[in-house]
Amino acid sequence: MGQRIDVNHENIYYGDFLAVEDVNINIEANKVTAFIGPSGCGKSTVLRTLDRMHELIPGAHVEGEVLLEGKNLYDKDVDPVSVRRDVGMVFQRPNPFPTMSIRENVLAGVRLNNKHLSKSDADDLVEWALRGANLWNEVKDRLDNPGIGLSGGQQQRLCIARAVAVHPQVVLMDEPCSALDPISTLAVEDLINELKDDYTIVIVTHNMQQAARIADYTAFFNLKAVGQPGHLEYFADTTTMFNNPQNEEAERYISGRFG
Amino acid sequence: MAEATKKKNLDGAPVIDFDKFRPTRSSEQARKIKDYVMTGVIALAFVIACIPLVSVLWTTIINGAKRLNLNFLGYNMTGVVGGNPTPSGGYGGVLHAIIGTLEITAGAMVISIPIGIMCAVYLVEYAHGGKLAMTISLLVDVMSGIPSIVAGLFAFSMFTIVFGPGTINGFEGSVALSLLMLPTVVKSCEEMLKIVPNDLREASLALGVTKQRTITKIVLRTALPGIVSGCILAIARVIGETAPLLMTAGYIASTNVNLFSGQMTTLPVYVYQEYSKLNANCPAGADASCVTTIPMERSWSAALVLIIIVLLLNLIGRLVAKVFAVKTER
Amino acid sequence: MSSQDKTALAPTGGKTADKVFRGVAYGCGILILVVLAAVFLFLFFRAWPLIGGDQAANNETVSNFTGGKANNFWGYVLPLLFGTVLVSILALIIAFFVSIGIALFISHYAPKNIATGLSYVVDLLAAIPSVIYGLWGGLILVPAIYPFWDWVANHLGWIPIFAGPAANPQRTVGTVAVVLAVMVLPIITSMSRDIFLQTPSLQQEAAYGLGATKWEMIKLAVIPFGKSGIVSASMLALGRALGETMAVLMILSPGLSYSIKLLQASQSQTIAANIAAQYPEANDLGVSVLIGTGLILFLITFVVNFVARKITEKAGA
Numbered sequence: 048m049g050q051r052i053d054v055n056h057e058n059i060y061y062g063d064f065l066a067v068e069d070v071n072i073n074i075e076a077n078k079v080t081a082f083i084g085p086s087g088c089g090k091s092t093v094l095r096t097l098d099r100m101h102e103l104i105p106g107a108h109v110e111g112e113v114l115l116e117g118k119n120l121y122d123k124d125v126d127p128v129s130v131r132r133d134v135g136m137v138f139q140r141p142n143p144f145p146t147m148s149i150r151e152n153v154l155a156g157v158r159l160n161n162k163h164l165s166k167s168d169a170d171d172l173v174e175w176a177l178r179g180a181n182l183w184n185e186v187k188d189r190l191d192n193p194g195i196g197l198s199g200g201q202q203q204r205l206c207i208a209r210a211v212a213v214h215p216q217v218v219l220m221d222e223p224c225s226a227l228d229p230i231s232t233l234a235v236e237d238l239i240n241e242l243k244d245d246y247t248i249v250i251v252t253h254n255m256q257q258a259a260r261i262a263d264y265t266a267f268f269n270l271k272a273v274g275q276p277g278h279l280e281y282f283a284d285t286t287t288m289f290n291n292p293q294n295e296e297a298e299r300y301i302s303g304r305f306g
Numbered sequence: 307m308a309e310a311t312k313k314k315n316l317d318g319a320p321v322i323d324f325d326k327f328r329p330t331r332s333s334e335q336a337r338k339i340k341d342y343v344m345t346g347v348i349a350l351a352f353v354i355a356c357i358p359l360v361s362v363l364w365t366t367i368i369n370g371a372k373r374l375n376l377n378f379l380g381y382n383m384t385g386v387v388g389g390n391p392t393p394s395g396g397y398g399g400v401l402h403a404i405i406g407t408l409e410i411t412a413g414a415m416v417i418s419i420p421i422g423i424m425c426a427v428y429l430v431e432y433a434h435g436g437k438l439a440m441t442i443s444l445l446v447d448v449m450s451g452i453p454s455i456v457a458g459l460f461a462f463s464m465f466t467i468v469f470g471p472g473t474i475n476g477f478e479g480s481v482a483l484s485l486l487m488l489p490t491v492v493k494s495c496e497e498m499l500k501i502v503p504n505d506l507r508e509a510s511l512a513l514g515v516t517k518q519r520t521i522t523k524i525v526l527r528t529a530l531p532g533i534v535s536g537c538i539l540a541i542a543r544v545i546g547e548t549a550p551l552l553m554t555a556g557y558i559a560s561t562n563v564n565l566f567s568g569q570m571t572t573l574p575v576y577v578y579q580e581y582s583k584l585n586a587n588c589p590a591g592a593d594a595s596c597v598t599t600i601p602m603e604r605s606w607s608a609a610l611v612l613i614i615i616v617l618l619l620n621l622i623g624r625l626v627a628k629v630f631a632v633k634t635e636r
Numbered sequence: 637m638s639s640q641d642k643t644a645l646a647p648t649g650g651k652t653a654d655k656v657f658r659g660v661a662y663g664c665g666i667l668i669l670v671v672l673a674a675v676f677l678f679l680f681f682r683a684w685p686l687i688g689g690d691q692a693a694n695n696e697t698v699s700n701f702t703g704g705k706a707n708n709f710w711g712y713v714l715p716l717l718f719g720t721v722l723v724s725i726l727a728l729i730i731a732f733f734v735s736i737g738i739a740l741f742i743s744h745y746a747p748k749n750i751a752t753g754l755s756y757v758v759d760l761l762a763a764i765p766s767v768i769y770g771l772w773g774g775l776i777l778v779p780a781i782y783p784f785w786d787w788v789a790n791h792l793g794w795i796p797i798f799a800g801p802a803a804n805p806q807r808t809v810g811t812v813a814v815v816l817a818v819m820v821l822p823i824i825t826s827m828s829r830d831i832f833l834q835t836p837s838l839q840q841e842a843a844y845g846l847g848a849t850k851w852e853m854i855k856l857a858v859i860p861f862g863k864s865g866i867v868s869a870s871m872l873a874l875g876r877a878l879g880e881t882m883a884v885l886m887i888l889s890p891g892l893s894y895s896i897k898l899l900q901a902s903q904s905q906t907i908a909a910n911i912a913a914q915y916p917e918a919n920d921l922g923v924s925v926l927i928g929t930g931l932i933l934f935l936i937t938f939v940v941n942f943v944a945r946k947i948t949e950k951a952g953a
Contacts, residue, residue, distance in 0.1 A: 453879020546765020
């Protein structure tokens with residue numbers, strides 16, 4: 048089952064620069080939450096603080112709390128490595144490991160903790176994850192081919208399979224369809240809809256139609272001016288957001304008047 | 307955990323018991339420890355590598371500074387007998403070796419820089435990745451791995467066959483060095499020409515300027531700082547070569563300024579020859595001014611002079627590239 | 637309009653100059669091929685007496701060189717070749733792991749400003765002339781390393797390569813290998829650092845995203861990406877070590893046997909150092925013999941470098 052995430056008074060810095068200011072958001076378990084907003088508003092940055100990926104940039108740090116099912120990810124005794132196992136991530140462009148086969152790509156995460164995976168366990172896990180990513184039927188006959196040989200959409204679903212194979216509670220997706228053609232995008236969107244039964248999903252997207260199609264809740268991020276920190280402007284369920292937003296900026300953005 | 311997987315059962319997917327794969331405390335601990343250990347090992351590799359490298363520089367500076375003075379730089383080795391001081395008050399010097407090094411290296415420059423630049427021009431401007439060009443490019447790479455002693459043997463063989471046996475002169479050394487220098491010059495020029503934006507060439511050609519003028523006035527002009535820097539680095543590479551000069555340029559104690567006739571000493575060969583002498587003789591009952599270890603001390607000082615020259619050339623080469631670089635981005 | 641002016645201003649000789657320039661450029665390109673062929677041919681001609689000359693005289697020359705240890709060319713060159721390869725491989729083994737460590741340290745562990753300085757230092761170290769490494773090796777390292785090798789010989793002497801007693805002074809294959817390792821270290825380091833830095837950040841994030849530690853990320857993303865670069869850097873380093881003359885000449889106490897006793901003196905010699913050592917006293921035929929050994933060294937380094945570049949080319953394509 049998925050877990051909920053509660054973000055309280057989060058400030059995100061790069062060095063001394065305050066990139067995103069005072070974010071408060073409650074992300075429901077087993078729902079799809081979309082982050083939208085103009086470029087540079089910090090939506091990807093906020094997403095990357097949910098699994099402490101942003102820390103990979105030297106100097107980046109966070110104030111405030113990110114609670115995963117009540118447990119603060121930023122407590123002193125929490126290891127970012129284990130956070131990233133509980134919270135999986137799918138990136139803008141498909142990034143299977145180029146030297147690994149499809150099968151090994153799926154198992155890459157699991158192998159970190161299970162050095163001696165039995166063959167039957169591995170087989171089951173690969174099938175389970177690839178079925179979960181709607182990819183099994185397309186690749187079951189060529190599991191030992193390199194993952195890089197698949198089409199873009201297939202690669203992205205392979206990356207989703209790789210992320211779910213570790214059995215995380217939450218899956219973060221950073222514009223997962225931005226590098227895909229419309230048909231592959233549709234396949235990934237269908238998949239996201241199915242995945243929410245098992246996981247909490249947070250997705251950053253530039254595409255408002257996509258947010259409207261797949262998200263249960265939508266968060267609108269904005270920034271006052273270039274160089275100013277971004278902030279969470281408005282958070283609502285998707286129907287309200289797109290039909291009857293109670294926020295002027297959000298309405299202007301959604302109706303295409305800026306961004 | 308199991309309920310998450312039950313649903314998929316319907317379409318034949320295997321049921322996974324994820325508790326089995328959950329990391330145990332000990333496995334997590336082991337991974338963490340391994341991460342720390344590897345960080346330590348990598349940092350250690352760095353420290354280990356620093357020891358000899360620092361030691362090379364440090365000992366050369368300490369030992370070399372002892373005899374490095376104006377007298378050492380201003381005199382050659384004529385009139386040096388055993389460990390006794392010369393009439394000028396020093397113990398011999400490297401003037402002839404510095405002159406030899408400069409002349410022989412200049413000779414190598416004159417041969418290899420024009421050829422190298424034109425070869426790079428051919429590869430980038432005319433060949434456009436044809437089969438011949440690919441072969442040449444590969445062979446230039448391979449050539450950069452020719453052992454320096456083979457270059458020496460080549461120059462030696464060529465001069466004995468062409469000019470008769472026993473020919474030894476500075477220019478022969480220049481030929482050997484130019485063989486070593488050529489691939490470095492070609493490679494760095496090639497890279498510099500490649501980053502000259504195509505717009506510049508097209509703009510010039512569109513103005514009706516001939517290709518030759520486009521290349522000399524626009525392309526080479528734009529790439530000039532990079533080419534100069536590449537050539538300086540190539541010089542720095544060959545100026546310390548010893549082995550090929552042992553057999554081509556020879557070794558003498560006096561100053562020879564004629565590149566084309568007679569043996570010529572260079573700094574690296576001087577370092578080697580003094581090192582091979584081990585000790586100087588002092589007559590029994592000689593006073594303290596006779597130093598038996600003087601060859602080693604001269605060797606260190608010459609090595610220090612050589613290091614200073616090489617490092618200066620490197621520094622200058624990099625500075626030229628940095629300071630005079632033409633902005634090529636957009 | 638300005639194009640009209642230019643055309644009008646262009647000298648009438650422009651066409652000829654164009655052709656000449658083009659010809660010179662082509663000529664210089666072809667010259668590379670000519671030079672390489674010339675290297676081979678001149679060496680071959682100068683070594684000809686070895687093949688086409690009086691074999692008895694050749695064998696006598698070899699015998700004189702070696703004090704009777706070898707009495708034909710192959711009996712001479714094969715032990716030298718063995719020594720060359722032994723020293724170079726040892727140097728490569730020592731340098732390889734250390735270099736990869738430094739390269740990773742610079743690319744992924746050190747803070748950015750320190751890393752820039754470090755890679756600058758590594759580049760400078762590649763520029764130090766080999767004669768200085770030889771001087772340092774002969775005068776500083778040989779006495780300094782003796783206690784270490786002595787300890788190794790006493791405690792690990794049961795391993796054949798470390799069989800004691802350790803020679804003092806340590807003018808041995810073991811010490812030379814250490815010096816050569818120091819010399820080739822900057823080559824492997826700078827090439828693998830460059831390729832590690834090019835690892836796509838997407839790959840690195842993918843590994844981190846799965847919950848990998850830093851080391852696991854390096855194993856998952858950085859090393860597989862840099863593999864061919866590491867291999868080709870090592871081959872280049874090997875080529876450099878095979879041809880190194882001065883450091884070996886100034887440190888090693890030479891011998892002529894197929895010995896793997898790294899810590900004993902007078903066991904092996906390399907082709908390059910042998911040429912430099914024997915050359916001053918060699919007569920005409922002796923020089924032919926030495927050039928014959930040089931030709932073999934040339935062919936071997938040629939192949940090693942060729943393979944290294946082919947690997948790079950393949951990886952780049």
